[in-house]
Amino acid sequence: MRETSYRTALVTGASSGIGAAIVRDLARRGLEVHAVARRRDALTALARETGCIAEVADVTRPEDRAALLRGFVPDILVNNAGTSRGAPLSSAAAADIDVQVEVNLRAVLHLLNLALPRMRSRGGHVVTIGSIAGLHPLPGSPVYAATKAAIHAMHGALRLELVGSRVRLTEICPGRVDTEIFGHAAGDAAKGRAQFLDGYEVLRPEDVAAAVWYAVSQPPNVNVGLIELTPTLQAVGGLQTLKPQ
Ligand SMILES: NC(=O)c1ccc[n+]([C@@H]2O[C@H](COP(=O)([O-])OP(=O)(O)OC[C@H]3O[C@@H](n4cnc5c(N)ncnc54)[C@H](OP(=O)(O)O)[C@@H]3O)[C@@H](O)[C@H]2O)c1
Numbered sequence: 001m002r003e004t005s006y007r008t009a010l011v012t013g014a015s016s017g018i019g020a021a022i023v024r025d026l027a028r029r030g031l032e033v034h035a036v037a038r039r040r041d042a043l044t045a046l047a048r049e050t051g052c053i054a055e056v057a058d059v060t061r062p063e064d065r066a067a068l069l070r071g072f073v074p075d076i077l078v079n080n081a082g083t084s085r086g087a088p089l090s091s092a093a094a095a096d097i098d099v100q101v102e103v104n105l106r107a108v109l110h111l112l113n114l115a116l117p118r119m120r121s122r123g124g125h126v127v128t129i130g131s132i133a134g135l136h137p138l139p140g141s142p143v144y145a146a147t148k149a150a151i152h153a154m155h156g157a158l159r160l161e162l163v164g165s166r167v168r169l170t171e172i173c174p175g176r177v178d179t180e181i182f183g184h185a186a187g188d189a190a191k192g193r194a195q196f197l198d199g200y201e202v203l204r205p206e207d208v209a210a211a212v213w214y215a216v217s218q219p220p221n222v223n224v225g226l227i228e229l230t231p232t233l234q235a236v237g238g239l240q241t242l243k244p245q
Contacts, residue, residue, distance in 0.1 A: 002030035004217055006075035006125065010034040010068065012059050012111070013081030014052070015042035017179030018129060021205035022078055022212050023052050029213070036068060037081070059107035060099075065114060073118035076216055079108045079128040082147075086185035089142045097143050104147035109154065116167070123166030125216050128155060129208070130173040132228060136236040141185065148173075159225065168223045170215040175230030177203040202231045 009026045013019035015037035023035045027050035035043055035052040036059065043054035057064035059081050082104045085096035108128060119126070133141060134148025155171040162169065182192030208229065215224040230236070 004029065004031070005220075006031060006216060008032045008034070008072075008074045009076035009078060010036060010055075010072075010074040011078040011080055012036045012107075013129075014046065015039040017181065018174070018177060018205045018208045019078070019080040020046055021209040022080060024050055025206070025209040025213055026076070027052050031076070034068075034072075034074065059111065060102040062110065065107065065110055069111070069114045073115050073122075074124070076125045076127065077111065077115050077119070078212065079111060079126070081107065082129065082131075082181070084141060084144045084181050084185040086141055086187075088140070092143060100143045100147050104144070105150050108151060112158070116162075119167050120162065120165045125168045125170070126158075127170045127172065127212050127215060130155070130171045132173050132175045132230060132236055135173055135228065138236070144185075155225070159223075166220070168215075168218075170212075170224050170227065172208060172211050172215070172227045172229065174203055174208050174211075175228075175234045175236070176200065177205060177208060179205060200231070201233050203229065 009031050011019050011022050011033060014023045014035035023033050023046060027033045033052040034055050035046055036055045036057050037043055038056065038058050040056045043056060046052055047054040055068055057068055059065060083100060085092065085100060087096060112126065128151055130151045131148040133145040134152045138145060152171060155169055159169050176196065178197055182196040183189035186192035186195055211227050211229050215227065218224055
């Protein structure tokens, strides 16, 4: 039996990490979940496990985005697909800059552009996975931070655009979560795990999925706008003041 009045969801970036956990959680609660990513094998396994509908698509491709939303607009759209490349901006490869902007920002804007007209007339819920990197200055990934800060700005402005409709908007900004993203950021899975995960007590993808469920399961008069979610043993802040050399 469904635990919400929402019947359908589309989750991007569903082949691993946070997206796969969100798919598992929503499917378990009785929703029809469309799981989107490029890796067919991982999606097929997830579909077998959860009953979700596997949608092999690259969210940076306009034709794939159009196909995903042709004739179907979900009640819940979870913009989760994302990538990180850890290089400093001063030495980043051009392709690494572009892929983060394409996946983390451009694809989200275009999916919303396609989905919102229908959602606006019918109601629905947009959940976007941002990051604490979009809210606070963090060292190491200025391009990634720029994409997530843009997501934060977009959410605020979109809330104003949609107020009066029955579209609810939630931005979830996690701190460190145990996923494959650190392998992409470090350029190597083992290196990413050793640098960012081994020995730390971090969030699990399921913790973020629980925050998604908290937002989408509120009664219709409640909009959860922003959730910042960090490991207990992680805090953001600090100031660098240097003496002249
Ligand atoms: N892990 C963290 O500490 C953390 C913290 C804050 C925010 N986040 C955010 O959480 C979200 C999920 O990341 P994750 O940590 O779960 O990392 P992940 O395990 O690497 O998952 C990323 C997902 O995005 C998909 N993806 C990447 N490029 C895509 C494309 N062009 N088209 C379709 N799907 C694409 C990947 O699938 P395919 O490769 O199969 O396409 C994968 O399913 C991201 O937006 C990330 O920025 C993560």
